[in-house]
Amino acid sequence: MNRPSTRGPPGPIRFRTSLHNTIYDVLKARGWKETDSDTDWELNWASIEWMRENFDHMHLDDSQRVSHFRNMYELTRKDLLIKNLKRMRKTLEKEDKHAEAAKYDFFPSTFVLPAEYGLFHEEYKKQPGSVWIMKPIGKAQGKGIFLFNKLSQISEWRKDHKWKADSPQAETYIVQRYIENPYLIGGKKFDLRIYVMVTSYNPLTVYLYRSGFGRFSNERFSMRKDEIQNNFIHLTNVAIQKTNPEYQAGTGCKWSLRSLKLYLMSKHGPDAVNESFYEIQQMIIRSLLSVQKVIINDKHSFEVYGYDALIDEDLKPWLIEVNASPSLTADTPADYQLKFGMLDDAMTLLDLEHKLTGKEDQV
Numbered sequence: 001m002n003r004p005s006t007r008g009p010p011g012p013i014r015f016r017t018s019l020h021n022t023i024y025d026v027l028k029a030r031g032w033k034e035t036d037s038d039t040d041w042e043l044n045w046a047s048i049e050w051m052r053e054n055f056d057h058m059h060l061d062d063s064q065r066v067s068h069f070r071n072m073y074e075l076t077r078k079d080l081l082i083k084n085l086k087r088m089r090k091t092l093e094k095e096d097k098h099a100e101a102a103k104y105d106f107f108p109s110t111f112v113l114p115a116e117y118g119l120f121h122e123e124y125k126k127q128p129g130s131v132w133i134m135k136p137i138g139k140a141q142g143k144g145i146f147l148f149n150k151l152s153q154i155s156e157w158r159k160d161h162k163w164k165a166d167s168p169q170a171e172t173y174i175v176q177r178y179i180e181n182p183y184l185i186g187g188k189k190f191d192l193r194i195y196v197m198v199t200s201y202n203p204l205t206v207y208l209y210r211s212g213f214g215r216f217s218n219e220r221f222s223m224r225k226d227e228i229q230n231n232f233i234h235l236t237n238v239a240i241q242k243t244n245p246e247y248q249a250g251t252g253c254k255w256s257l258r259s260l261k262l263y264l265m266s267k268h269g270p271d272a273v274n275e276s277f278y279e280i281q282q283m284i285i286r287s288l289l290s291v292q293k294v295i296i297n298d299k300h301s302f303e304v305y306g307y308d309a310l311i312d313e314d315l316k317p318w319l320i321e322v323n324a325s326p327s328l329t330a331d332t333p334a335d336y337q338l339k340f341g342m343l344d345d346a347m348t349l350l351d352l353e354h355k356l357t358g359k360e361d362q363v
Contacts, residue, residue, distance in 0.1 A: 013352050017045035021329045022336060026343040042352050043067075048325060060300045065350060068303055068324065069201070070296040075287065076305070076324040078137045078174045079112045088290035104290075106283045106319050108177040112137075120175055124151060131178040131228060136171055145235060147178060147228045178234075179318055180223055183311045185263065187220040189234070191320060192257065194307040195342050196284055197349060201297040206288055207349060207362075208281060209342045212257040213335070254335065268315065276315040283309070283319055304346055 013032040017024060023045050028034070035041050039058070044050075045067045055070055074080050085107055092101035111120035113134075124130065129149055136144040148154060182189045195209040219230065228234075255263075264273045284307055306326025310318045328343070330336030348355075 013043060014041045015043040015045065016041045018047055018050075019045060019328065022339040023328050023343050026340055026347060030344070030347060043350070048072075062299075063352070064300055065302060065352065066300050069198075069301045070298060072295070072303055072324045074291045074294045076322050078135055078321055079172055081287070081291075081322060082107065082110045082112065082174060084290040084294065085287065088286070103282070104286060106279075106286075106317060108179060108318065110174055110176045113173045113175055115172075121151070131180060131223065133176050133178045133234075134173050135176070136173050138172070144173075147234055149225065149228060179310060179312055181313045182221065183264075183313050183315070184221050185216070185260075188217050189221045190214040190216045190255070190260075192260070192280070192307075192309045192311070193326070194257070194280065194284070194309060195326070196288075196305045196307055197302065197346050198288065198305070199302045199349065200299075201288075201292050201295045204285075204288060204292055206285065208284065209345065210257075211338050211341065213338065214255045214257065214260045216253050216255070218253065254332070256334070256338070264315070272315055276311060276317060280309055280317045283317055287319060287322065302350060304343070 013027075013030070014035045014037075015027045015032050016035055016037065017027070024034075027043070027045070032043070042063050043065050046055075048068060051066070051068045051070065055066065055068075060066070074084060085104055089101050089104040092098070092104070109123060111117075111123070113120065124132070131147055131149045133147050134145065134154075192212060192214055194212045197207045197209070199205045199207070217234070222230075261273060261277065264276075287307075303324065304326065306323035308320040308323070310320055312318065328339055330339055
């Protein structure tokens with residue numbers, strides 16, 4: 001990335017963070033100064049817990065920035081993301097913008113459980129034996145996710161979870177039609193991690209980082225009924241794959257986004273692949289537009305999201321989820337280099353040192 005010319009600030013930027021991984025290294029490498037002060041900082045790379053407990057009670061001055069929006073969960077909580085996408089599609093249809101509404105087709109048929117169990121049941125009956133995936137809304141790293149193709153498997157799960165539709169204690173899940181035709185490389189499923197930075201929701205100001213990576217399953221893909229419960233086939237989360245005895249970091253479980261694009265171009269030509277990646281960009285923008293009116297826009301806030309997308313065998317992209325706190329811990333030197341570069345560019349965009357002219361569309 002081309003960088004603007006640099007000039008030194010009057011003093012080092014002060015930052016506060018509880019993380020000691022790649023972001024900490026980036027901030028120190030920029031010559032910024034760590035502080036443990038509750039209020040005396042220009043940058044707070046904050047946890048979501050810190051936001052929940054402190055943000056509403058603080059008065060921030062113009063020079064201070066915090067690494068989350070107040071209610072980012074409208075985008076990053078699985079059930080609320082789906083709710084906002086569906087609402088956006090419905091709003092566009094009411095406004096007779098049917099062509100644009102039809103473009104909100106990048107998420108599979110999805111229901112929130114237990115509240116929408118009846119609706120899900122009706123949908124399932126249209127195609128008995130189809131495969132669905134269950135995801136708890138409040139967990140990360142693949143925890144609590146499972147696939148099923150029989151309603152009896154849900155019945156057993158409901159008993160285990162003491163789960164009643166009208167129970168306020170019931171853990172909320174989403175149930176999604178499983179994408180049964182993912183694009184395979186070497187017979188294995190993969191998804192894409194793409195980094196996105198939003199500096200404002202009004203006006204919507206968003207930057208996509210050019211580099212990202214693909215995460216591969218450790219075992220060859222299969223839709224056989226006796227393999228449905230095998231998470232090493234169906235889930236690409238590194239946290240899941242690391243528990244496989246065959247897992248070896250750096251030996252094929254992660255590819256750079258560039259390597260993936262080159263591979264796909266060798267199979268399908270540049271036009272088809274560029275179109276697919278353009279659709280991924282449009283998918284990201286549409287997801288952000290769907291929450292633009294509900295996210296509390298604050299001039300002190302910015303956010304780096306980790307978007308997870310999947311490409312099917314027709315090169316159609318699907319949105320899997322959006323992460324508000326994507327892992328910044330690196331498991332290989334290449335992973336570290338990618339995350340360091342991404343975060344360093346994010347800090348350049350944040351422009352706490354007032355080096356940018358305001359006319360840049362990329363850095």
